[in-house]
Amino acid sequence: MxxxxxxxxxxxxxxxxxxxxxxxxxxxxxxxxxxxxxxxxxxxxxxxxxxxxxxxxxxxxxxxxxxxxxxxxxxxxxxxKSITEQEMNDYTDALIELFRLGVDYSTTKWDDEKRNHLEQCLIEANEKLLEKNILEYVVKVHRLCGYIFEVAENKAFIKFYSDITFITNAYSQMMWGDVEKTKERYMYLEALVDAIVHSNFKKAKEAFEILTRQSLSLKML
The missing domain is CATH 1.10.10.10 (Winged helix-like DNA-binding domain superfamily/Winged helix DNA-binding domain)
Structure with missing residues (x-):
């Protein structure tokens, strides 16, 4: 189901x-x-x-x-479900490691069509950010990063990415009222896409880690 x-x-x-x-x-x-x-x-x-x-x-x-x-x-x-700060950190670490694997598996599979699609995902995310629609922006970012796993063509990675991001996205608090800080984090998303387009996969991994660690924070209640 x-x-x-x-x-x-x-x-x-x-x-x-x-x-x-x-x-x-x-x-x-x-x-x-x-x-x-x-x-x-x-x-x-x-x-x-x-x-x-x-x-x-x-x-x-x-x-x-x-x-x-x-x-x-x-x-x-x-x-x-309640989630502790340690649990959130564990999920964040797992997400970063999974992304690194996804990038490694995708390196030989990028072509112009796939690169163009990734750049279009970035444009759509930016549009939502400019509209200050944070929910749709985060969904667009989720799809963009998830596309790397689609290119990698590994069904297990796609499932793990879906499972982890259910938790991290649902419980993250990204300073919704401070659009400027969200825009600052967006630069790392741009760097990620640019790195993949130019086959600098090491830089792509680094950009994703910075973006993820700065974006995911648990609001303790």
Whole structure:
């Protein structure tokens, strides 16, 4: 069920099933901070809020539970999963190491068409940043970085990237109100793309690490 559901699903223009739409709705509220870590999710209340039955809400819960975003606790019900600073650091380290592997596997597979696509992803991300639409900007960045794994043609890397970024993106707080700092971080995304276009893969890895460590921070509640 929902094999292709990932963080980028938030903005994709596909016809999603009702459970997928509800999962996206909940994930978005977590991402923008309307739902906090440890906050209880009541099936009937969400169903009433969205004017749907409890069944698709329950199915959406299972999807988000499988991605590590929410958890079901005995006698406490379903809650937004809490994540410690150490756990977030571990996920960040894993994401950086995974990206390095993805780059290594992709080095011989870049051609003009793929490079042009990567540059187009950067243009689309920049457009959202200029609009100050941080949610869509982060989704565009997610797709851009994920494209490296598509070029690498390694299905395991693509799955691991999806699994890790569910956590890191959902719980990161990127100083939403400070667009200038987000723009400063954007320069590393530009550097990443430029490095790959010019086959400087070592520089691409370095740019990704700086971008990731500066962008991902856990807001302790």
């Amino acid at each position: 929902m094999e292709n559901f990932n963080f980028s699903s938030l903005m994709e223009g596909k016809n999603y099933s009702l459970p997928e739409q509800i999962a996206n709705y909940i994930l978005t509220k977590i991402f923008i901070g309307e739902l906090s870590q440890g906050e209880r999710l009541i099936e009937s209340e969400i169903a009433k809020e969205l004017n749907v039955s409890n069944i698709p809400v329950r199915e959406a819960f299972y999807v988000l539970q499988n991605t590590g975003i929410i958890e079901r606790l005995p006698r406490k019900g379903v809650r937004v």
